[in-house]
Each structure stands twice: as C-alpha cells, then as structure tokens.
Amino acid sequence: xxxxxxxxxxxxxxxxxxxxxxxxxxxxxxxxxxxxxxxxxxxxxxxxxxxxxxxxxxxxxxxxxxxxxxxxxxxxxxxxxxxxxxxxxxxxxxxxxxxxxxxxxxxxxxxxxxxxxxxxxxxxxxxxxxxxxxxxxxxxxxxxxxxxxxxxxxxxxxxxxxxxxxxxxxxxxxxxxxxxxxxxxxxxxxxxxxxxxxxxxxxxxxxxxxxxxxxxxxxxxxxxxxxxxxxxxxxxxxxxxxxxxxxxxxxxxxxxxxxxxxxxxxxxxxxxxxxxxxxxxxxxxxxxxxxxxxxxxxxxxxxxxxxxxxxxxxxxxxxxxxxxxxxxxxxxxxxxxxxxxxxxxxxxxxxxxxxxxxxxxxxxxxxxxxxxxxxxxxxxxxxxxxxxxxxxxxxxxxxxxxxxxxxxx
Numbered sequence: 001x002x003x004x005x006x007x008x009x010x011x012x013x014x015x016x017x018x019x020x021x022x023x024x025x026x027x028x029x030x031x032x033x034x035x036x037x038x039x040x041x042x043x044x045x046x047x048x049x050x051x052x053x054x055x056x057x058x059x060x061x062x063x064x065x066x067x068x069x070x071x072x073x074x075x076x077x078x079x080x081x082x083x084x085x086x087x088x089x090x091x092x093x094x095x096x097x098x099x100x101x102x103x104x105x106x107x108x109x110x111x112x113x114x115x116x117x118x119x120x121x122x123x124x125x126x127x128x129x130x131x132x133x134x135x136x137x138x139x140x141x142x143x144x145x146x147x148x149x150x151x152x153x154x155x156x157x158x159x160x161x162x163x164x165x166x167x168x169x170x171x172x173x174x175x176x177x178x179x180x181x182x183x184x185x186x187x188x189x190x191x192x193x194x195x196x197x198x199x200x201x202x203x204x205x206x207x208x209x210x211x212x213x214x215x216x217x218x219x220x221x222x223x224x225x226x227x228x229x230x231x232x233x234x235x236x237x238x239x240x241x242x243x244x245x246x247x248x249x250x251x252x253x254x255x256x257x258x259x260x261x262x263x264x265x266x267x268x269x270x271x272x273x274x275x276x277x278x279x280x281x282x283x284x285x286x287x288x289x290x291x292x293x294x295x296x297x298x299x300x301x302x303x304x305x306x307x308x309x310x311x312x313x314x315x316x317x318x319x320x321x322x323x324x325x326x327x328x329x330x331x332x333x334x335x336x337x338x339x340x341x342x343x344x345x346x347x348x349x350x351x352x353x354x355x356x357x358x359x360x361x362x363x364x365x366x367x368x369x370x371x372x373x374x375x376x377x378x379x380x381x382x383x384x385x386x387x388x389x390x391x392x393x394x395x396x397x398x399x400x401x402x403x404x405x406x407x408x409x
Contacts (some may be wrong), residue, residue, distance in 0.1 A: 018058055083395065115149065326339075
C-alpha cells in the first residue's frame with residue numbers, strides 16, 4: 001500500500017465520524033452527507049498524490065466534504081427554500097461533540113432499537129455493513145436493508161440533527177450505551193481481518209463514553225459502561241504476542257495491564273452498584289473488574305462472578321450472557337456442569353452463527369477428556385470464524401485435541 005493510500009485509510013478510521021457529522025450539519029440529509037464524504041475521500045487520493053498528505057488530514061477532508069455539500073445545495077432548484085440550511089446552528093455546550101450529537105440522531109426513539117444501534121455503527125463509527133451484520137448475528141442483506149430503512153425513516157420524519165433537550169436525555173441513553181458498547185466489542189475483537197483488535201474503534205468508543213459520562217455524571221449505567229470499557233481496554237497490550245498470536249486470559253502478563261484504568265473502573269463500579277438494583281452495564285463492569293483486580297488467574301473470584309452472572313441473566317436474558325454464565329458455572333462446579341448449560345443453548349437459533357458457542361463447548365469437552373468431540377466442536381468454531389488471529393488460535397487448539405487420537409493409533 002502506498003503512503004497516500006495508507007494515509008487515506010488511516011483518516012477513514014480516525015476521522016470518518018467527525019467529517020460525516022460536520023457534513024450533516026450542512027445537508028441535514030444522511031444519504032447526501034455520506035455521498036459528499038465519500039467523494040471527499042476519493043478526491044483526497046488524487047489530491048494528496050499530487051500535493052502530498054496535508055498536516056491535518058481530518059480538517060482537509062471536512063472542508064472538502066462540506067464544500068461538496070454546499071455545491072449540491074446551491075445547485076438544487078429549491079435553493080432559495082434551503083438557504084437557511086447553510087446557516088450554522090447556535091453554538092452548543094462543549095461536551096455536545098458533533099459525533100455524540102450524531103449518535104443521538106441515530107438513536108432517535110422513532111427508530112426500532114436494533115435499527116438505532118445498526119445505523120450508529122455504520123454512520124457514526126464507519127463500521128462496514130458486513131461487520132455490523134456479524135455483530136448482530138444476522139445475514140448481511142438483512143442488515144443492509146435495516147440500515148436503509150432507518151435512514152429513510154429519519155428523512156421522512158424530519159428528525160433534527162441536535163442534542164435532545166435535558167428532559168429527554170434519560171430515555172434516550174440506553175440505546176446510546178448499547179451502541180457505544182457494541183462499537184467497543186467490535187474493536188476489542190474484530191469480527192474479521194488479520195489482527196485481533198482495532199484500537200481506533202475501542203478508543204473511539206471510550207471517547208464517546210467519557211463524553212456521555214461528562215454529560216450525565218449521575219446516570220449509574222453511564223458510569224457502568226465507562227467502567228466496563230476501561231476494564232477491557234486495560235488489557236489491550238497483553239491480549240496478543242508481538243507477532244499477533246492470541247493469548248488466553250490465563251496466559252496474559254498481568255503486570256502489563258493498565259492499573260490506572262483498572263482503578264478508575266473499580267471506582268466507577270462501586271458508584272454504579274449503589275442506590276438500588278444495578279443495571280446490565282454496571283453488572284458487566286463488576287464482572288470485568290473482578291477479572292482485572294485478581295492478582296493471578298488462579299485467584300479469580302469465580303463464585304462471585306457466577307453470582308453476578310445470575311443477576312445479569314435475570315435482568316438481561318440474552319443467550320450470549322447465558323453462554324458466558326455457563327463458563328463461570330464450569331469454573332465453579334466443573335466442566336460437566338458448564339457443558340450441560342451449553343448443551344441447553346445449542347439449539348437456540350440466535351446463536352446459530354455464534355463462533356464462541358462451539359469454541360466454549362470444545363474447551364469443556366477437552367477438559368473432560370472427550371478429544372474427538374472437542375475436535376469436532378473446534379472445527380465448527382473455525383468454520384464460523386473470520387478473524388485470522390482467532391482462527392489461528394482455534395487451529396492450534398484443534399491440533400492439541402487431535403494429538404492424543406494420533407498417538408493412540
């Protein structure tokens with residue numbers, strides 16, 4: 001890849017949301033704004049090849065996209081009626097970052113919850129539609145249609161590009177939290193590609209979570225989400241070897257974990273768990289920080305983690321939560337008990353393409369000495385995995401499962 005193409009790709013990862021949000025200010029039309037931004041990135045390839053990469057690529061792209069948008073508006077036959085769109089809206093509080101405003105636009109209650117999350121991942125975060133589809137465990141055409149319908153709904157309903165008034169914020173927060181969490185998980189373990197993580201996405205999610213926490217410091221679930229993200233991000237440097245090999249939790253160097261981030265997460269969890277029943281993000285954060293504060297893997301407080309998963313499953317009966325709880329059951333009551341929990345989930349259609357189900361099953365089968373069954377489950381997990389780091393890890397585990405069988409021949 002040439003230096004210019006690399007610079008454009010990097011600007012796409014880092015600046016897409018900012019450029020798009022600034023362009024939506026002009027167009028008030030998501031489709032038109034996307035077209036103008038895409039044209040700006042295409043123009044950058046040619047312009048930067050001739051004149052070099054600018055010192056501030058994001059500013060260059062924002063200016064180009066806004067010029068594109070203004071040209072389109074000026075050419076419109078209804079120019080006179082749309083002149084007011086060229087006027088910048090009044091200044092908003094500093095915390096009301098354009099990107100966060102765009103998140104709230106995408107998370108408008110006129111849209112179905114699934115559409116809110118999908119649209120935000122696609123538009124605000126620049127996550128490709130196939131990756132969004134994987135995050136939702138649905139086929140790509142289904143997700144593409146869902147995103148298109150959501151954009152049309154925004155246009156037809158004339159939903160404004162603005163932060164909701166204070167009285168509406170609490171009711172709009174849950175969808176925004178879900179979006180930010182999905183963005184983080186998509187970057188924490190990339191659905192596809194060569195590398196395990198996409199730090200640009202995890203850092204963008206953390207940035208949004210901090211902005212939201214600054215906006216709503218007393219919302220316990222906002223603090224819970226920020227804690228959850230911090231606890232996961234604290235391990236980012238130890239999740240793979242320098243050559244990209246995936247490391248399990250028990251293999252990671254805990255001395256290299258970000259202790260400052262873990263301490264911040266721990267404090268946020270304490271505050272999020274007080275004052276009534278905790279929400280799902282506070283409970284997930286409590287589980288994540290229990291892993292993070294254990295001095296060694298063997299010291300992990302699995303009984304307490306299982307208690308938290310029981311409560312989390314009661315409040316949020318998701319099959320993914322049930323699968324994670326099964327792993328905790330295995331750690332507390334043994335692999336056979338955990339395997340029984342997983343077998344109960346095996347026929348759930350929502351997990352039909354979820355690679356972590358056969359992967360977890362394979363691990364427990366291996367621990368029970370059922371190597372042939374473990375190998376079969378690893379093959380199933382490999383077939384569902386598009387991330388090369390995860391695939392390499394599973395292929396290694398498959399080889400370990402097959403080794404005793406070869407030796408017994």
